Amino acid sequence: MDKIDLDHTQPLNRHRILQAVRLHGPLARVDLGGIIALSPASISSITGELMRDGLIREVPGNDAGRGRGRPKVMIELTPTAACMIAVKLSINRIEVTLGDFAGGIGPVQARALNTLELTSHGLIEALIEMIEGCIAAIPADFGPLTGIGLAVQGLVHSHETLVWSPALAVRNINIAAPVARHFNLPVIAMNDADCIALSIRHRPELQAVENLAVVMLGTGIGMGLILGGRLHSASSGAGAEFGHTKYQIDGPLCHCGRRGCIESFVGDYALYRDARSMLDLPNTDALHPSEEQMQALVDLAESGHPVATSLFQQAGRALGYGLSNLIALIGPDLVLITGSGVRGYQQMETEMRRSLDEALVDTLLAQTEIRSYPWDEDLTLRGIVLQVLAGGKIS
Amino acid sequence: MDKIDLDHTQPLNRHRILQAVRLHGPLARVDLGGIIALSPASISSITGELMRDGLIREVPGNDAGRGRGRPKVMIELTPTAACMIAVKLSINRIEVTLGDFAGGIGPVQARALNTLELTSHGLIEALIEMIEGCIAAIPADFGPLTGIGLAVQGLVHSHETLVWSPALAVRNINIAAPVARHFNLPVIAMNDADCIALSIRHRPELQAVENLAVVMLGTGIGMGLILGGRLHSASSGAGAEFGHTKYQIDGPLCHCGRRGCIESFVGDYALYRDARSMLDLPNTDALHPSEEQMQALVDLAESGHPVATSLFQQAGRALGYGLSNLIALIGPDLVLITGSGVRGYQQMETEMRRSLDEALVDTLLAQTEIRSYPWDEDLTLRGIVLQVLAGGKIS
DNA sequence: CGATTTCATTCAATTCATGAAATAAAAGGG
């Protein structure tokens, strides 16, 4: 596997075929034709090239046996055809892993460090160091390294400038260019919530959803938006700051320095802060209650403790009102609630739906489905891998 | 002009060239090449066909004379190459006009009727009757009639079903299909606010704005969204109900039956209702204060009358908070405030901006420009014409 | 085993965009 020609992945239909195979898993050529509206002849011709280049391969394990006629030959991406580095930067933590050509990821290497004390130079150095470690560990059977993706908390501009991040004290640093120069590879930076949204929308059953909002509950409240089938990143990289839409104009002070944000009612730190003031709970780092502390709070509510219950009800109301604004403005087909904070979703749901009924006319409400989405694994790294594979361009 | 071949307007680059000429006015072939990234040879070939088909023509009035070299030959669309009917349905009023191939419109014929009393059958009949009148009046030199566009107040689904409209008592009527059957023409229905947004974004100076929100103040508050350069219509047709996002959860009752909507602070009827309760104003049809009444209210505020002034200030605050949610969620590059209600914009602006400062962190706020946009003519009909020309598909 | 069905490939034909070269139409300079 030496002469892989990844430069010619540009021609439109080659790329579309690769994306389709990546999305819809192992797939016969006929079905490919159906998906991207191309004649069998073209499919045959292009898959022929791709196979010669080693980018795709026929699946050994034939399954769709039943039925008459010549059996389908399933094709899939060769995971090792190429690889890329995926990096996740969050508060006090950098993670890095190897992404393969099929969109999968390898083992994650993590490093704890005090990100708030980093200079912009120090940040770049830390990133480069982690990436070099990951590159050194690339198994020998992998094809060329084609790019690097950076998933970061905060506002990203033009896929390269980190305008602002809660993880950093510095602002407006171009995190893509220096890394690109150092490795001589294309580098793309993206908001972490957008990565997660991309990753979720990648699931086959969600492919048809044109307008999707993924709301992430946790310490903060984030959102990723897929609009018209494409990731919506305002050209500024701002946007999707769902957590900072308003619930009560004169409400409590939020992280962001403003008042009454949804986040200051629904975020973990808000729930724990209020719980602590009313219950007898340990006074730890108020900004980042631990998973155990939060789970304990949920358990309390589930066991019927009135104070804990009412906290989640209040959060549910705030969330419902926030969603009502989202629905009135965008009218997504589907809203998925996920993030570590879904642990409390059942406790919030009733009040959330009551708020929605209260705030929205039926005609609007009926157009949008709202449900929770399990939070098993962190989808951020998977999302940035998909973005790099999609060719940097938002698609 | 008899053998116009409009069926072959589909091939991608033909269509792109026509759209580019429509957007950027009279234009030389060289410049066209620059705009849509096509070689001079291709431009020449395609414009040749289009000219032969009579869709475009060379501009007689040559202007760009100055400079060396062969002078540019400007081309423009032949307005009479084709035409379409544009219809606007609003409360108690139907308007209809002829749209030409260049995107212009002819004289508007209007008819007043009690729309709320119409059955779905009666509505269709009224529409067809108006359209027939318009068709009968098409000047002889026009090319074929290629389609019909319906701009309606309310929620439109799949470009054909009017899910709900404030103008009607009936719901869920397919207004496109029966009209299409009757005239044997493609018919497309669209929300009126979306039409206006499309129409505004059509201006040359706004072509580059990728994410644009157009907020329309008036009796009600509407919004049209251009996201990623394309009109955002939630697949449901809901969405962009900016007027019904929330300002005060327990605020006054809105038209829509819910409480605290922006519209119930900023809408004409809200301003006039509050003004009437505090000032000595005539008690007319509370739902639809007249233009004169509203202008009088603005004049009062401009002359410094404290009660009137404070009304607009309150409206400004509500508007500001509404916009802060919009910006946090979508992060548009530009927000334009327009509609008949801009007459009071100056009175609202200070408080509006104060609210924005109060509600949003600077980093977010700095990404979005907000300004007013003059409301000279009704752009709805122009918008639906553009949509029909764009081929029905949202682009 | 042959008929039928479904999947995949081959090949010639067609369409479409393009680079290079030619042509067109002006200004400027002697």
Place this chain on the structure above:
DNA sequence: CCCTTTTATTTCATGAATTGAATGAAATCG
């Protein structure tokens, strides 16, 4: 007034990409 320069447009041969039609391949069914 003619020749050169400059810019715009067209012509033409070439090449790339997609496709319809025909063919081949691999299974099931009776």
